Each structure stands twice: as C-alpha cells, then as structure tokens.
Amino acid sequence: MERNIARLRARLDGLGVTLRPHLKTSKSVDAARRVMNTPAGPATVSTLLEAEQFVAAGVRDIIYAVGIAPSKLPQVLALRAQGADIAVVLDTVEQAEAVALASRQAGSRIPALIEIDCDGHRSGVRPDDKQRLLDIGRALASGAELRGVLTHAGGSYSARGAEALRKCAEDERRSVVDAAAILREAGLACPVLSVGSTPTAHSATDLTGVTEVRAGVFVFFDLVMAGVGVCQVDDIALSVLATVIGHQREKGWILVDAGWMALSQDRGTRKQDVDQGYGVVCDITGQPCADLVVADANQEHGIITVRPGSGGVLPDLAIGDRVRILPNHACATGAQHRSYHVVRGTSDQVEAEWPRFGGWQ
Template identity: 70%
Template sequence: MTVAAPTIADLETPALLLDEARMEANIARLRSRLDGLGVPLRPHLKTAKSVDVARLLMSGPAGPCAVSTLNEAEHFAAAGVRDILYAVGIAPAKLERVAALRAAGVDLTVILDSPEQAVAVADASRRHGQSIPALIEVDSDGHRAGVVPQDRAALVAIGRRLEEGGAKLRGVLTHAGGSYGCDTPSALEAMAEQERAAAVTAAGVLREAGLPCPVVSVGSTPTAHFARNFGGVTEVRAGVFVFFDLVMAGIGVCLPQDIALSVLATVIGHRLDKGWILVDAGWMALSRDRGTARQRVDQGYGVVCDLAGRPYPDLIVAEANQEHGVLSVRPGGTLPDLPIGARVRILPNHACATAAQHARYNLVAGTDPAVRAVWDRFGGW
C-alpha cells in the first residue's frame, strides 16, 4: 500500500492515473447490458491485475473471474477469490501450480484445445487425486487458438480423454478477438453472433456424444457490448471494458471521454522548428502498443489531454523513445503553448499494455486534481 500524493501536481511523472468515476460507469454499463440479456459476467482481470479493481468488477468477493496468468490466479486466490478461470491454453508444466491452488480450495478451471493437453490434465488429476476441470477452447473466428466447432471428432476426442482419464470436462470457451478488426455496429453484431453460435454448436457436439458441457463461455469487450442474443451461453467474459482505450474508441465501443486510464507526463523540452513538444513519458510509460495504426484514425502512441482530461485538438504522441514522448499536431492543427514543467494526460492505445508498464494506479475523479487513493497492481507470470 503506497501513500497517495495530495494532488496530481504532487505526483512524480510519468504516473498512471485511473479515473474512478469513468471506471465505475464502464462497469455499470456492461453489467446492466448483460443483466438485460440475462447472462452473468465473468470479468477478465488481466487488464487491471489489481485486487482493488477486481473487487469492483466481480459480482462477489469469491468471484467469478478470468485471469491470463497463474500469478494473477495466485494473487486473487490470496485475496479470497474462489472461482477462477485461467483462460490461456494450459502448458503441462504449469499443472503443479494449478493443483496447488485447487488443493488450497480454489475452483480453478483450465482451458485446452488438444488431446495432448487433455492427457496432461488427466494425468495431473490422477497424480493429485482431484479432477481438474477444463474447458475446450473453440475457434470462433480464425484469429488464434481453438478447435473449430465443425471438427466434431476432435472435440469429442478431447472431451473423452479428459473424462475417461480422471479429469473433468466442464464445457467450452471461445474469444472472438477478431472483433478488434470490426468497426461498424453491424460487423460487431455479426461477430458477436458468430462467437455465440460457435460456442453453442461445439457444446451441442459434446452433449450429443454423451459428454457433459455445463459451461458455455464467450466474450470480448466488443462482442459483449454488441451481442443481441446470448441464447445457450452461460457466461460472458470481458476485460478491457473496465478502463477502455483508444483502440476500443476506434472500433466504436466507447467514446474517448469514457477512457478511465491516462498517463500523467511533464513537458521537458521543445523543438519548435520541427513542431515538437517533448515529455517524460516514452514507451516505457505508454507501452509500445500501436493498436490504432490499423484503424481509420491513427492515434500514434496516445491522445494528449489537459490536466482535466480534455483532449487538445489534434495533439498526439507522434513518436516514443524509451523515456521521451514526442508530441505533435496533425496537419492543419496548432501546437498548444505548453511550457517546460507543464503537465498533460495521455490516453492509451491499449489499456492492458499501458497499465502493465506501471506498479500502481493513482485514483482521481473527473476534473478534481486530488489523488483519492493509490492502488497497487502486479505483473509477472
């Protein structure tokens, strides 16, 4: 627990700011949407990696939640979370840590998409005298891992290896990461339906083969916000919605004024001959993520705002060195007057990547300069 600086003027820069009011509004927005569609949220905690944020995101102190590392699972388990989905394909060597968490009373589920992994999970289940539950990862959009739902033989073979080997087949999971490439409401709705249909089809294949499939888990922030129907789905996962970022704004899932995360930086120089203002936040503070480069509006390494969080017209971080950010305006724009020592707030391209560069969140609310609290976050695997 770090003591909060009185105001953002007292913070050493670069520093990560988290607008509590925006974060709470983002959480409330998705919750009410999913409540309306009658499906529970399993928040993905990989974005926040913070026990304090997790408590706001989860429906209760014991979860449920999803994580992207076993380190997250261990941190959240130590904080009392009991229902955890480790949503990255399981490496057999990690099963000892999985078994240790389960032996400590955590209902930890793993995911996999191959017979080899199913055998490893079954072997670990027998070795540790406990049925480790697994979801079969389904490929709903060709963007990453998973068994395609049409491959009935593979789905059933994996399911049987789990069940007959002493592990537990708990269901199916898919993540339509391809939704990050959509940027119209109709494309996002279609992707959400494609994600739902793939998971429900795969679940049907397993059930027809006499295998159990109680869990049908789908989700990404864009599809969770655009799905019209979650028929057959038992839970929705989403992560980056808690903070939002410029990539999500570019897709049309949020507005820039919904983005809860920003990096506080100080002006450290000028190259007016080149139209540059230099700040002390380079890629170490902002991350190297250039996710908006593929979108209609390339936001460089981030959009530059004043201390109240209002974007300066056309001012972006055009270049980033390790500890230098180079601010410049788009063609036709006017460089604002920002003397040495002036402070700015930079909205991130990708909230998960930017947050990962920092050890703590400085909590602020709206235009109030007070730092209300400091919340620690963790990294590592």
C-alpha cells in the first residue's frame, strides 16, 4: 500500500497536478491519512456518510463526487457549517437551481462542479454541449458557487493496452479543458479542472490545464487493475484470509470458508484476458499459487480449483490450512468487511487493525 501511494504521488508530482484521492476505496480514516497529502485533504467521497466520517476525522476539503440529490443539501450545509469545504457535483439545470436556492436560503454559497461526460460511460454533460453548460453555470451563479468541472473516465476500465489508456487519459483531460473554455469564454470563473480514474491517472503523460486528479483503487490495486495493466499482481495490497474446510477430490475442488460474503460478488475480470474467477489464491505469505483461483462462490463457501484450461496442478491443501485470496475489485471486497488487519510484507503478524465504515446512504 505504501509503495502504491508513493508511486502515484511521484507520478502526479511530475505532472504538476494535485492528488485528490477517492476515499471510497478504503472507507478508513487510517488508510485515508496515509493517502491524502495532508490530514485535512483534499479528498473525494462517494456518499455523504463518508463525508461525515471524514469531516469528523478532520478532513476539510472534500468533493462529494456523485450527482447531488436536492434532498441531500441540508446534510451538505450541515457539514459546511462545521467548517468543512464540501463541494457537490451535478449535471442538470434542475440540480443547479436547487443548489442555488438552498445556498440562498442558508446564506452559504455551496460550491458545485459540473460533471462532464468524457466517454459516454455514465453521467455528465457532453463537453461540447455549450448551451447546457452555460445554463447550469448561470443557474449556479444565482446563489451558489461554480467551482469548476469534473470528469471520470469510467471507460478506461475496459481499455486495453498502453496506447488506449493514454487516449482515455487525453480524452478525460480534453473534456474538462474544453468545457472550462466554454464557461470562461462566457465570463464564468472555473478554477478547478478535476479528472480521474486509476487507469488514466497511471497513464496520462500530459495534464496541461488540469488542476487535480482523483483516483481511488490505486491505494490497494486489484486483479481488475492488473488485468488493465496498470499494476502487477504483486502490487495488490488487499487480501482475504480464508481457511480450508473441505475437499471434493474427484471434482478437483478445495472448499474454503470465504464465499461471496467475504470476497464480494465482483467478477470484474470475467471479460478480461484472464478470468480470475472470484479471486487468485495465494499462500499465507501472499505468494500466488500457480493458476489457483476461487472458481465459484456461495454465501459462505468458496470453491477453489485450478484455473480452467491452465493445465495447473491442484496443491495438497489440508483441512485447516490458510490461504490469502486477492480480490477482483478492492472497493467491493473491502466493503464486505468491518476492518483491515494490517500486515507488512510477507509477515503474518498483525501490526494494527484499522476500522472501516460501510453501509450505504
């Protein structure tokens, strides 16, 4: 984890942009303090529950990076009243009018970033939709604060190869630069140009015009990121410790007490070049066992097999033996647990237990 953080920080320092880490991956104050530039941030969150938890821990500069629902504005205002600079994200005139109205009523200008759709992946205004950008910007100006523009290259998760990833990063950069130019030409201030995803953060070679990069999963990495090519399996800093509880020898199955409740149901490697099932099986030191994966998972049972077609050999694991399972998606697997047990290198010694919060709201 420390190596992963240092790697991205060095990269972004070289590109002259600020890291605004997405704390949704760890949902842990202890992990957040290691990944943020300062104990006060900047940071990104995906729920107001996260914002509340991190503000309580002293974080003061947060973007809540999921489109704002008007019903959540009182929570945003309450957090701002505690002295935290919470910015919201939106992509419609209706939201901008609601944010401006709430700002006027509270006598507090809520900062908002206009979400830009750089790749058709999800939400956001197309960067060439001048009318909608200006309508939103002007609606915000009537009470709220136009803080800037923000995008997320969600499509980069399915990009393959360094060239495709660089193109995603450039599309991401260009989308906010273009949108900001439209706003500025109309006389609207647009100080923040925020981009980010772990694949593009690790692939961008030029971030001219961008002020900050958001990324989350880089802190732990996972098998999906290894499949995308922005880390090695050995960089993955999160695993689930499981115990062998049975065999079905004639089928080549080893059963462990970690099913999808422990691993999550994320199957993000299914469409990648190497399907890692529900996770790659490692020995207790974290060394991957050749071609051994969790091929299927029930709620509390995982079925370990040799990866289909690999020609690998099932190891002789006995009842009670322990294994570590690397996750497809660190955000999803972490969310199944209440704390992290921190180990260093190949040691089995738990140095610390870091609580994490979860749930959804």
